Amino acid sequence: MESKEVVKLLGFWVSPFTMRVEWVLRLKGVEYEYIEEDIFNKTPLLLELNPVHKKVPVLIHGEKVILESSVILEYIDETWKQFPILPRDPYDRAMARFWGKVAEEKVMMNAWRSVYTQFEEEKEGYLKHAMESLEKIEEVLVQGKSKFFGGEKIGYLDIALGCMSYTVPVWEEVGSLKIVDPILFPSTAVWMENFRNHPVIKDKLPPRDETVVYCQRRRKEIGATARNG
Incomplete structure (x- = not known):
């Protein structure tokens, strides 16, 4: 009930x-x-x-x-059982959790560090680690051959990675770098657009202009803290 x-x-x-x-x-x-x-x-x-x-x-x-x-x-x-996001099969559930953790800890965290670090050599290293993990995510998406990681509807891994669809383009602008190159990661690039344009998702995204301003301000604040630390 x-x-x-x-x-x-x-x-x-x-x-x-x-x-x-x-x-x-x-x-x-x-x-x-x-x-x-x-x-x-x-x-x-x-x-x-x-x-x-x-x-x-x-x-x-x-x-x-x-x-x-x-x-x-x-x-x-x-x-709430309607619209389940985790697969019913135990193995599939475990894999969804695993890749969700990879997305959070390896892709997004390293991408964030590459944008907010004040040291160019660190920036390159973090970006390299993020893209290496993104290659594995791309393989998962290609193997599924579907619109979303969850198939034809949004699932757990889509939700775990969903912030990429709006955050990464902002980070790329703020950090003057390329994280999701559509040539290197074509399936991921298409997925990002599909996710971002889903009716439920697109109505609940932060305003891009305000997000850019926020990230620019935070980058300056983090840089000032690093220099004074």
């Missing part, structure tokens, strides 16, 4: 981890209240609900509090 308890989400407008949770809630048609947090001036509510990491997203479902985006995604998928 579908849960009728009130659902609230604490998030930050440009956070890819917040976006993941919102996408899944919207795909499943779950009504929720969104509460914007200032992650640079954290509220007592956030600190109370997530005293360990002090980060968003935080999902509140009735009296229950669920933390960490990947954990939240699985909780949502198990609580």
